Amino acid sequence: METAPANVAIRVRGLTKRYGAVLAVDGIDFDVAEGSITALLGGNGAGKTTTIAMILGLVEPTSGNIQALGEELPAQYHRVLPRINFESPYVDLPHRLTVMQNLKVYAGLYGLERVKDRIAELAADLDLTEFLDRPTGQLSAGQKTRVSLAKALVNAPELLLLDEPTASLDPDTADWVRSYLEAYCKERGASILLASHNMAEVERMCDAVLMMRAGRIVDQGAPGELISRYGRNNMEEVFLDIARGTGKGANLAQHKTASAHEH
Amino acid sequence: MSIDIKEPKRRHVKLAQRDSAVRRVAAMVLRYGYLIQGSIPRVLDLWYWPTLQMVMWGFITTFLTQNSSFFAQAFGVLLGAVMLWDVMFRGQMGFALSFFEEIWSRNLGHLLVTPLRPREFIYALLTMSVIRTAFGIFPSTLLAIWFFGFNVYGLGLMLVAFFVCLIMAGWSMGLLVSGMVLRWGMGAESLAWALIFGLAPLCAVYYPVSSLPVWVQFISWSLPPSYVFEGMRAVMIDHVLRLDLLAAAFGLNIIYFSAASWWFLNCLKEARREGRLLQVGE
Numbered sequence: 431m432e433t434a435p436a437n438v439a440i441r442v443r444g445l446t447k448r449y450g451a452v453l454a455v456d457g458i459d460f461d462v463a464e465g466s467i468t469a470l471l472g473g474n475g476a477g478k479t480t481t482i483a484m485i486l487g488l489v490e491p492t493s494g495n496i497q498a499l500g501e502e503l504p505a506q507y508h509r510v511l512p513r514i515n516f517e518s519p520y521v522d523l524p525h526r527l528t529v530m531q532n533l534k535v536y537a538g539l540y541g542l543e544r545v546k547d548r549i550a551e552l553a554a555d556l557d558l559t560e561f562l563d564r565p566t567g568q569l570s571a572g573q574k575t576r577v578s579l580a581k582a583l584v585n586a587p588e589l590l591l592l593d594e595p596t597a598s599l600d601p602d603t604a605d606w607v608r609s610y611l612e613a614y615c616k617e618r619g620a621s622i623l624l625a626s627h628n629m630a631e632v633e634r635m636c637d638a639v640l641m642m643r644a645g646r647i648v649d650q651g652a653p654g655e656l657i658s659r660y661g662r663n664n665m666e667e668v669f670l671d672i673a674r675g676t677g678k679g680a681n682l683a684q685h686k687t688a689s690a691h692e693h
Numbered sequence: 694m695s696i697d698i699k700e701p702k703r704r705h706v707k708l709a710q711r712d713s714a715v716r717r718v719a720a721m722v723l724r725y726g727y728l729i730q731g732s733i734p735r736v737l738d739l740w741y742w743p744t745l746q747m748v749m750w751g752f753i754t755t756f757l758t759q760n761s762s763f764f765a766q767a768f769g770v771l772l773g774a775v776m777l778w779d780v781m782f783r784g785q786m787g788f789a790l791s792f793f794e795e796i797w798s799r800n801l802g803h804l805l806v807t808p809l810r811p812r813e814f815i816y817a818l819l820t821m822s823v824i825r826t827a828f829g830i831f832p833s834t835l836l837a838i839w840f841f842g843f844n845v846y847g848l849g850l851m852l853v854a855f856f857v858c859l860i861m862a863g864w865s866m867g868l869l870v871s872g873m874v875l876r877w878g879m880g881a882e883s884l885a886w887a888l889i890f891g892l893a894p895l896c897a898v899y900y901p902v903s904s905l906p907v908w909v910q911f912i913s914w915s916l917p918p919s920y921v922f923e924g925m926r927a928v929m930i931d932h933v934l935r936l937d938l939l940a941a942a943f944g945l946n947i948i949y950f951s952a953a954s955w956w957f958l959n960c961l962k963e964a965r966r967e968g969r970l971l972q973v974g975e
Contacts, residue, residue, distance in 0.1 A: 449968065483971055486806045490965040511808045512710055521802035521971065524728070524794070531727045538720025539807040541711040548708065565731075581803070586708045 438497075439464045439589050439621035440485060445494035447480050447645075454480045456645035457494065462638075467615055467622040469632040471665075472642030473673045478625035479518075481642070482591050485623070486516055499589055512540060517582035518593035519575070525567025529558060529577050532566055533584060540585035552580045556610070572603035579607065583614065590614075592624040596631060604628075608635055629665035633657075639665070641672050648672055714816075717809045721817030722824070725791050729825075739829040743779050747833040750775040751841040769843040770929050771899060774922060776837070776845050778898045779830055780856055781918055782889055784863020785870070787825035788818045789885045792871040796879060802971050811961055815954065818871075819864055826860060851928055854939050855921050861946040862917045866892075868953035872960035875969070897922050917945040 440462035447455040455477040462468045470478045483489040485496055487507050496503040501510045523532045530549065537545040553559045556576045561569060566577055575595070582590060595611070596604035612635055615622055626632055632639060633653045641649040641656075649656065649672060653665055660668045670676070729735050754771045795801045804814070837843045846852060866889055873881040895909065896918040902910050913919045920942035927935040964970050 447968070454968075479971070480968065483968065488802055488805060488965065488970045489968045490962070508808065508810065511806065512712065514806075516803070516806045518802070520799075522799040523803065524724070524798040524800050526731055526798075527724070527727050528731075531724075531731075535720050535724040535727070536803075536807065538723060539717050539804070539809050541713050541716050541808065542708060543711065585710065 437464045438462070439466075439499060440623060441495075441497040442481075442485070443495045445481065445484060445496065446492045447477070447484060447489060448492045453645050455484070455491075458642075458645075458647045460640050460647055460650065462621055462623050464621050465615070465619050466637040467612070467624065467635050468638045468640065469636040470623060470625045470640050470642060471627075471629075471632060471669060475644075476642040477645040478642055479520075479593055482516075482593055482623065482625055486514075486591060487511075512585060513587060514589040514591065515582040515585055515587040516591045516593075517578045517595055519578070519595075519597045520593065523566050523574075523578060523581060526565055528563050528565055529553075529569075529580075530562040532577065533580060536581050536584050542585065548584065549580075552583060556580050571598050572600065575599055575603065575607060579610070586618060586620075588618075588620055590620060590622045592622060594626055595624060596626070596628060604631070611635065629669055633665045641669075643672060643675075712808070714810070714813050717807075717813050718817045718820065721809065721814065722820050725794065725817075725821045726824075728794060739825060740832055743776075743783070743830050743833040744836060746775050746779060747772065747837050748840065751837060751843070754843075755841065769845075770926060772837060772841065772843045773845055773848070773925055773929060774898050776830065776834060777855055777859055777921065777925060778893065778896075778918075779833075780826055781859040781863045781866075781896075783826040783829050784822050784860035785866040785889050786863075786885070787822035787829075788864055788867025789870050791818050791821040791825075792867070793874070793882065793885070796874060805970060811958055815868070815957065818867070822864060822867060823860065826863070848925070848928060851924070851934060851939075855925060858917055858921045858939065858942040858946055861943075861950055863889075865946070865949040865953040868950075868957040872953070872957040875957075875960040875964045878969075892916065892918075895919070901926065915945070917942040917949065920945070 438461050440460075442461075443459050445455055445458050446453070458477075458481065470481060472478050480489055484491045485498060485503070487504055490504075498510050499513055503510060527535070533549045533552065534545060537548060542548055549562075550559075553562055556579060558573075558576055558580060561573055561577070566574065569577065579595070582592070590611075592611075596607050599607065608631055611622060614620060624636075636653055639650060639653055639656060640647050651659065656668050657664060660671055662668050662671065729739070750771050754769065757771070758768050795804060834845050837845065848855065867885075870881070870885040870888060873884055895905075895913050896916055897905065897913055898918070902913045902919055902923060905913055920938040924935045924938040924942070927933045927938070
């Protein structure tokens with residue numbers, strides 16, 4: 431694979447994951463621009479989590495190439511992992527450890543200097559100071575999400591991979607998390623790749639959208655671009671068009687999938 | 694397919710980080726330390742069984758000493774065997790339970806996307822195995838002196854050699870069982886307990902290898918602990934240092950430990966290939 435330009439945070443080419451007879455991810459290609467927030471959308475089983483897990487090295491691809499932050503993976507994981515981080519509501523932090531203990535452990539794993547200062551900074555940013563000495567398992571869903579976010583930001587990652595970061599959160603907390611992530615991305619120049627089922631979230635936060643169906647990327651573009659291309663009012667309607675293979679989007683998506691595979 | 698690449702909004706500001714394996718292993722040890730420190734039942738569990746075992750076998754030894762000329766001459770053989778067997782048992786459980794903590798808390802996915810490398814994860818588990826074993830057994834050795842006048846430290850430097858050989862055997866078992874859990878899920882967890890108890894009769898803990906049926910002796914001599922327990926009896930009964938037995942135990946341990954490490958790392962690779970790391974523990 432050709433080396434990705436410096437302003438590409440993730441470059442994926444021909445990425446495939448097969449579990450026996452099941453093709454979970456089917457030769458996808460995409461780029462994530464540095465400093466952008468990119469959404470990976472699709473119905474359940476579309477291949478979003480598998481794609482994110484392959485970029486993180488939690489799942490070994492069957493074939494294809496991944497470059498992250500200019501490094502070839504999996505060969506250079508040891509150079510990339512200190513610079514990225516991950517958050518998912520489906521992977522927990524140890525419940526019996528306090529918030530402070532969890533953050534200290536992860537700060538140690540990332541080899542951070544001035545751990546106390548970093549934790550204090552994160553706690554202040556994420557409004558966690560009063561929970562630092564509470565066991566993580568005793569927190570509410572919203573508080574736990576903030577702790578997971580603090581863990582995901584502990585190393586101030588250049589690249590953040592998020593799997594449904596606002597799932598199971600009340601609208602207020604979800605809105606707060608979105609604002610925080612947008613600000614982080616802007617202030618730090620970081621890139622985010624997130625899987626989401628919340629179309630309003632995607633419209634609001636994302637610079638680019640990758641639409642997945644049955645393991646393939648069937649369309650991509652900026653949210654506004656997709657909405658006008660599909661002749662719809664919002665991303666929710668675009669999503670339904672693509673997921674159900676209906677409306678104007680059905681032909682567009684099928685045409686794009688076919689040409690991508692011919693290519 | 695590609696999207697338009699824009700100029701980044703702002704250059705990334707890096708935090709000071711040090712690429713240090715020691716620091717990562719220390720962070721993992723700290724994580725397990727927090728877990729034990731924050732749970733009185735876990736601390737009591739570390740002490741309870743070794744102490745209970747020691748007390749029970751102490752009374753059996755006292756009874757046998759009073760009624761058997763053999764045990765009268767070889768006082769402490771049974772107690773010594775119980776304590777040394779516990780080194781292997783605690784060594785294995787110290788490794789496996791620390792690993793299971795990651796599965797139970799569904800934290801493995803987080804850990805494996807940090808800079809922690811698989812071999813550093815193993816080093817952390819080995820360190821915890823030593824800490825948990827020493828912490829669990831030390832009080833019972835002091836109680837044995839106080840209650841029964843049996844001083845296991847009388848074995849001198851040989852005790853260190855026995856400890857190293859037995860804890861290495863425990864690590865091999867821990868790696869084997871943890872690999873099984875990665876491969877077959879938490880259904881294999883019960884093997885952590887069952888396997889080591891199944892080995893006990895073959896390791897000649899309380900009796901010499903020669904008392905086993907001939908075909909079982911072949912199996913027994915293929916296990917490192919058998920050499921350690923024979924060596925212990927040689928010291929305590931015959932007052933002879935059998936370095937040949939120690940060398941054999943150590944050599945076999947190297948083979949088993951290498952094979953078990955390969956197995957564990959292979960199971961981890963397999964779990965990545967099969968996409969099980971995100972689901973493990975569910």
